[in-house]
Amino acid sequence: MSAANRPTVLVTGATRGIGRAVADLLAPDHDLIVGGRSAAEVSAVCGRLPSARPFVADLADEDAVGGAVEELGGLDRLDGLVHSAGVLGSGALTDLRRAGWRQTLETNVVAVADLTRLLLQPLVAAQGTVVVVNSGSGLRAHGPGGAYSASKFAVRAVADSMREELRPRGVRVSTVYPGRTATDMQRELRSFECGEYDEARYLRPETVASAVRFVLSAPQEACVEDLSIRPR
Template structure:
């Protein structure tokens, strides 16, 4: 068993999750979360100390089995999620359920399963939320609802576990990822990476929370692109 602190990053094979893995790799043993075993293994091969955490988090049994394999945990980065857009009049129950399942229910379930390991290490939960956790816009009701709910979840968890584990909610604005490219195209906008945050900038906020001294907890951080659309 490695003596490095252990960090589990869900959605750790690309985008923000990959940048967070790169940021923490120098001094953490990484558990790289993802659904595709080959993609997870390929990501693990890039870091000096890493192991796979393969599970479809929408699958309750698969999530429980993967969580049971975690023997030690210092940092849980809740990064995996799904984008979704559509006007209220166009979204059916199945679409609402998919977004809420992946962005909230699976997050809460995984956290519940790993709380004993985190408490043993006076660990941290860091949730990658969104600017949509504060506000919404036409076509973004379902996604924002999931992120508002995720903020409520982290607020409650922080108080329930105060003194046992630390809980941070990070709210990035637009980030230059494949997900953001798709979102902007759906909205009929031209895409310019310079209009967006780099994933590495979001990862730096995770590092800030991880490196906070034991007497301190960064409860919430908002990070936005300099440019506006």
């Protein structure tokens, strides 16, 4: 693919887990914008990927996100926006205080809607695709970790609503629902559940990334609205 024809995709949470796997998979034929909270970690990812540039921001910080968008210098077009960043927000609902709720909902829900809003003009110009990496917890709530499930149900509604709002403007909105995946977040969750972490029982991040790429590369007349991928 020639440099002029390479799609541009921003991936949040691209320094680890599913987000990093998505960035690795897209790198050979995409121009990437690598999102993450740590400038050092983002720089390290950009340093090993062709045609990658940084997007450093804590997604729960409105001013930081706005500043990071401004630093992109006014994108003419954005072919894809992959929302992969998220926080677990573990804890029993009866123990979780408002600060914990705010952190979980700001990162997992509000940031998805707000960053899409901020990048809407280049998305429309490219007739681009927004991909929300959700979770099996966004299809079926379970405890512990009810705040995480609540946030994933909420962002499911956000994605469904955005899909209908943006359909007339030519922007596709898709949700990918991975099952348990071998990531740091899964290790943290299993520790919280007092269970064994067994990678052989989980999806690989690269497998989920292939589902995201499938959604992004669907023919222009099609929209993969929801895609659920589970461990075999």
